[in-house]
Amino acid sequence: MNCPDVRPLLSAHLDEELDVVNDAAVASHLENCPTCAAAALALADQRRRRQEKLTRHRAPAELAAQIRAALPPASRVTSAAVPWWPGWSRAVPLAAGMALALLAGFSWGGNRARANALAGELTAAHVRARLTGHVIDVASSDRHTVKPWFANKVDFAPFVPDLAAQGFPLAGGRLERLGGRTVATLVYSRRQHSIDLHVWSGGPAPVAAPVRRDGYALVGWRSGDLNYSAVSDVAPEELAAFASLFQAAR
Amino acid sequence: MTPPFEQSMLPHLDAAYNLARWLLRNEADARDSVQEAYLRAFKAYDRFRGGDGRAWLLTIVRNVCYSQLRRAQRTPAPEEFDELQHTPMNDTPDAVARLGRELDTARLDAALAALPMEMREVIVLHELEGLAYKEIAAVAGIPLGTVMSRLARARLRLQREVRAQIFPEGKT
Incomplete structure (x- = not known):
């Protein structure tokens, strides 16, 4: 694999979502290509920063209650009756x-x-x-x-x-x-x-x-x-x- | 045998809300859409075969949000998102550092909000909700290879948006 082949795969490589064959090819390219390795590092760093900083909106507290109230009672949580132990x-x-x-x-x-x-x-x-x-x-x-x-x-x-x-x-x-x-x-x-x-x-x-x-x-x-x-x-x-x-x- | 609806679906409420909030970029619409999605999910629950409850629910949330956006397009589009407010501070170094961190979040949030919808959703599903590519493919109804390439492009685009937030004049 050369650089133009590797670049589009870097993102999936970082996510560990590539198939085994491509993943191994990307990994071996990164060992030998400082430019692509630097690009991979930058991508990983940006991803980490986003995961730390981006807002994950939490549902307002009353939303669960509103949803529950709109559902018929039969759907409510029941506890397991069979003891597993x-x-x-x-x-x-x-x-x-x-x-x-x-x-x-x-x-x-x-x-x-x-x-x-x-x-x-x-x-x-x-x-x-x-x-x-x-x-x-x-x-x-x-x-x-x-x-x-x-x-x-x-x-x-x-x-x-x-x-x-x-x-x-x-x-x-x-x-x-x-x-x-x-x-x-x-x-x-x-x-x-x-x-x-x-x-x-x-x-x-x-x-x-x-x-x-x-x-x-x-x-x-x-x-x-x-x-x-x-x-x-x-x-x-x-x-x-x-x-x-x-x-x-x- | 599928578990009771609430038990299998309510644990995913934050994920549902977060997706809707990012797709619609508006709290009131997100809330309404999530509520509607839960009602639709409840009505369709006998068709749920006990697989991945979160992906199943998020698929419905996404559909509701897209319908909502199509409806909204007929009315004048509202302001997309607030510009960053760079308020000058003369405060303790601690407070300045803290503001820096919070501005960082604001900047990243604004950059994500500025992405086209289909890019925004793969970022939210993968990086905020932690869905695997396969699950994203199911939620968004696209092939696995598309998830891969779209996410890669979305990340590059997002990085460009972040840069644009810092250098609004287009300087680099």
């Missing part, structure tokens, strides 16, 4: 059996309902945190700050890899209470979005297959004794990429 502390053998079944792909109906309830609760936690502004208890992009913060709060040590170079910088962590259990939640950023990664020890495994729920993407996996469930409003493919990177970082 079957009495966590006293149900370990049962839970372990179920974990295998869950990982095997939810072949039976009860599990599907429970997985649905889990997906609902994880999504609700993600939305609730953003509505109340309680997204992060410990704000740091340094994993050596975030990991020890959990030390006295949960009975396991969550694995906190640094994925900034891959486009998922760490933003911090918080504690969640899910299914009557304390869950360590790592928060990673992706552009203007954030990803909640809930980590808990023991109990049934998280929703294994990627799913979408209320416009949010979910993906879960199990590693060692720990269960992981990631929830975000990024595109499902991006969340899947995050999950692979996280697991590969082990």
Whole structure:
């Protein structure tokens, strides 16, 4: 690739939206062409400045109420009736059996309902945190700050890899209470979005297959004794990429 | 099974409002359009299959805004946006630095407001709302390649507008 080929692709390259082949070609050109590399830096700098400075208008406070008032009551929020956690502390053998079944792909109906309830609760936690502004208890992009913060709060040590170079910088962590259990939640950023990664020890495994729920993407996996469930409003493919990177970082 | 309407759509209210506010460049119109979009979304909700709720809603918001603009074109166009007010200050250095930062926002906002609609919307959707190219393609109803080239051009144009804000005489 030469300069005239590369220039129109720089913008998409910075956004990590190019296909693999073109992206590699652009990257290798940038290594050898100081002029294009400078142009890429300028573009990145301008984008960062805009993201920091441009006004993101927030809906006036009364607008949600006005919209709600105009809708019939049947559309109102209902809480999930199916408990996704079957009495966590006293149900370990049962839970372990179920974990295998869950990982095997939810072949039976009860599990599907429970997985649905889990997906609902994880999504609700993600939305609730953003509505109340309680997204992060410990704000740091340094994993050596975030990991020890959990030390006295949960009975396991969550694995906190640094994925900034891959486009998922760490933003911090918080504690969640899910299914009557304390869950360590790592928060990673992706552009203007954030990803909640809930980590808990023991109990049934998280929703294994990627799913979408209320416009949010979910993906879960199990590693060692720990269960992981990631929830975000990024595109499902991006969340899947995050999950692979996280697991590969082990 | 799709979740209740409010649960899946109200979390995207800020995104809906921000898009409408930037497309219409006017608070009252943005508010009306968002409200209308939510009502339309509610009526069409049985056709929503539980995919990307935000992109689905933003598509409707965008359609409502475009209709609103087409209606408005029949009436005399209002002032597009306020000129930057460079008020001279004799204040503490702190206040001056703070004003500098706020002016920076005003300047960038004005530059974005001056972009043609189809460029403005890709910038808002990508840089402010963080939509992936694929989602923008769905919202704006254009091919992925168009999203890519339009966003690249919009960024260059925006940078020119910023420069024009700083050097209104056309000097560089």
